[in-house]
Amino acid sequence: MTVADASSPVFLYEDDPDLPGWKLWQFRDATRYNAFLEPLHVRVEGDVARVRMMPRHAHSNLRDAVHGGALLGFMDVALFAAVRGFGILGAVGAVTLDLSAQFVGGGAIGVPLEARIELLRETGRLLFLRGLVVQDAMPTVASFTATLRKSSPPAGMA
Template identity: 65%
Template sequence: MTDSPFVYGDDPDLPGWKRWELRDPTRFNGFLGPLAVRLVDGKALVRMVPERRHSNLRESTHGGALLGFMDVALFAAARSFGTIDAGGAVTLDLSAQFIGTSTIGEPIVAEVELLRETGRMLFMRGLVKQDANVLASFSGTVRKSSPKA
């Protein structure tokens, strides 16, 4: 879809991954940078590389940046599951528990699973990891966009 606000296609830098990136870098998603996504064993893996702009004063990924990543990971995962297209869906709730710290410059991955899909809702949960280190757990509900009249 050429009028999509997102780029979603093979990632030339990460074979086996899809690149998921907002075309307009001035929107919030642009702050996170390009994400990569792939499906493995029924879970969506959503990957980003935290940069200095995502760091806190302890040289770890700031909690706000992690929350933003978790939120966007819900949508990247839902797109990968084929449950939504770009635009129109909204987050109804997002709950997070911070567990560990990260290293800036090293990839972090959200492992997202779809718990249930209804006509209008997606219920998902996930873990954010850096290698074997669990950084956070989260769950969220996404309301699909309304059909166009």
């Protein structure tokens, strides 16, 4: 994908033909940060949104594990994919107010990394979430909590 034109939605969110039951979620503008982590896949199961990425060599540290910065970036981006999966955010976006992470173990390169995210509470403007990053090779890679602030709708959309 290349830079999206102004008339198309910012994100692609559609059924993934290669992974039945999963949605493909990615930025239409491949020059943005998200492209470093994509493609991302989303599946909502009850109160939990599962967001997956495949860590590549570019996500590794010198120990050949997933770099902590790549994990933090994945957590942050996965929050937005999750709330889209929950049907909360559409045309109106949000911003991250805080993200607290606890690293538990190293993530392996080449093994799907999954964030399992729960919405703890939604208020008029805020979303409170928590999650775990898991992987087959390491059951818990990290845990995290976050608060997102919903953006104000553009004038005329309220």
